[in-house]
Amino acid sequence: MFEIYLILVTCFLLPICFLITNNLIYIYHQLKSLKQIEETTNPMNIDNKHILYIAKIYIHRKKWLDCITILEFYMKQIKINEPIILVQYYNYIGLCYQSVNIYKIATKYYLKAYNKAPFIKQTLKNLANIYKLSGDTESASKIYYQLNGLNENKDI
Structure with missing residues (x-):
């Protein structure tokens, strides 16, 4: 037993x-x-992938203000040559604002990401989701339609 x-x-x-x-x-x-x-001796020499990693850590720990602060600081201090990195910054900031239910500012950042690179699926998903949460179903369905168009073009 x-x-x-x-x-x-x-x-x-x-x-x-x-x-x-x-x-x-x-x-x-x-x-x-x-x-x-x-x-690191110079905080301006931190690689973008490390900054994004820190942002992911803050998001995982639900420290929204810390995430927004670090991303905003490095966006203003460093000239980012790659639009994909900038789009990731905007998406993370939008996600932070969305998580604290500040949908208008989240929409602003998602739109900035969309304007930099309109064919990134994650940005389109985020934008459609924020429109849906805000109650703007017409804009959400337009974005979903565009997202479906991207998925169909990928299969061809």
Whole structure:
């Protein structure tokens, strides 16, 4: 009887230990990356992929203001040559505003991303979603139609 008890307890605790270990490893990698970025001598020399990684960490931790602040700071300080990076910045800022239910500002940033690169699916999805949340179903259906057109062209 005692062996069955041990087997049941082990079966229950193993998945929990696995999940906790995965989360600890994830947090360790986040802290390691943040420490490496923090140790850079010139904050203007931080690579865009590191800035986006920090933004993802802040979004995951639901620190919306920190995410918006860092992205806005680097957008104004650094001349970004790649429009794809700028579109990602705008999408992340829009996501932060959307998460705190400030739909007008989120729409503004999604539209900026759309104007920079109108054929990126994630931007179109974000824009359609924010229109839907705002109650503008007509604009949302136009964006969904455009998104469906992109999906059909991809299959050809």
